Amino acid sequence: MLEIDNVTMRFGGLKAVKDVSLTVAAGDLAGLIGPNGAGKTTLFNVVCGQLRPSAGRVLFEGRDVTGWKPHRSIRLGLGRTFQITRPFGRLSLLDNVVIGAMCREKSLDRARQAALGRLAQVGLADRAQDTAQNLPLGLRKKLELARILATRPRMLLLDEVMGGLGPREIEEMSRTISQIHGEGVSIVLIEHVMPAVMSLCQRIAVINHGELIAVGSPQDIRADRRVIKAYLGESVAGDSPGGQGSAAASQTAAQAAAQATTASSATEA
Ligand SMILES: Nc1ncnc2c1ncn2[C@@H]1O[C@H](COP(=O)(O)OP(=O)(O)OP(=O)(O)O)[C@@H](O)[C@H]1O
Ligand SMILES: [Mg+2]
Known part of the structure; x- marks a missing residue:
């Protein structure tokens, strides 16, 4: 469904993405860590057209969408959330989501109905009339998700929708993601919250210094030496070799991963 073909992205002398090739099939729920x-x-x-790659191509359902502006790829059904959300602060939550819905609905009434449905889906129905200004982080992440869901994506790229959330909010968000996937939306999620990634994703891709270093099942990824060295840390692998450990061991691994995660994300705003 999505084919990333030898993509390189340079910023001056820095190669932020180096010759990455990756495919995501229809129906996948994949992780990018x-x-x-x-x-x-x-x-x-690069995939969603905020940047044009220095080299390589992006194909969505066989069509070359390299460098397409985001409003065009959204129409094709390729949606993404932003790591740093920027809602229209003076507008209500409802109107923020109506803007997304207008991408599909010409009638304002229908767009409102669709937007209300999406707010309900992420658990924000009762706050539809609040303004988006000063919304706590957890609710901003939900609003961001409702906004893009209203554009009716067939593939959704989620950039740290759990970043900065508490355990209960993470659980809620995980449930919402599963439900969206269950509706037939293909998903790629960038996330540092390892327990959630490991339990949600069927396949995980790992990048380090712009290079794709591994792609595999959660079990493969947990056991991969390069991934352990670059990102996960020894405690995760030690507690649950190959992901085949007991439920208790997996739980410990998950907790360790969450801690490793906090360490690796410590520099984030
Ligand atoms: N527009 C830009 N101009 C110059 N450098 C950039 C730009 N965007 C990203 N970079 C650099 O490219 C590299 C990759 O950044 P990127 O934001 O893609 O990382 P990330 O994997 O999403 O990290 P995080 O987990 O912290 O969100 C970093 O060194 C970053 O500083
Ligand atoms: Mg990022």
């Missing part, structure tokens, strides 16, 4: 500054968001920016 790696340390801070690895090039994950840059790759999303």
Whole structure:
């Protein structure tokens, strides 16, 4: 469904993404992980047209969409959320989502109905009339998700929708993501919250210093020496070799991963 073909992205002398090739099949729920500054968001920016790659191509459902402006790829059904959300602060949550819905609905009434449905889906129905200004982080992440869902994506790229959330909010967000996937939307998620990535994703790609260093099942990734060295840390692998450990061991691994995660994300705003 999505084919990233030998993509390189340079910023001056810095190669933020180096010759990455990756495919995502229809129906996938895939993870994209790696340390801070690895090039994950840059790759999303290339796929969704925020950036034109220095080299390589992006194909969506067989069509070359390299360098397409975001409003065009959204119409094709390729949607993404932003790591740093910027809602229209003076507008209500409803109107923020209506803007997304207008991409599909010509009638304002229908767009409102669709937007209300999406707010309900992410658990924000009761706040539809609040203004988006000063919204706590957890609710901003939900709003960001509702906004892009209203554009009716067939593939959704999620950039750290769990970043900065508490355990309960992470659980809620995981459930929402599963439900969206269950509706037939293909998903790629960038996330540092390892327990959630490991339990949600069927396949995980790892990038480090702009290079794709591994692609595989959560079990493969947990056991991959390069991934352990670059990102996950020894404790995760030690507690659950190959992901085949007991439930208790997996839980410990998950907790360790969450801690490793906090360390690796410590520089984030
Ligand atoms: N527009 C830009 N101009 C110059 N350098 C950039 C630009 N965007 C990203 N970079 C650099 O490219 C590298 C990759 O950044 P990117 O934001 O893609 O990392 P990331 O994997 O998403 O990290 P994080 O987990 O912290 O979000 C970093 O060194 C970053 O400073
Ligand atoms: Mg990022």
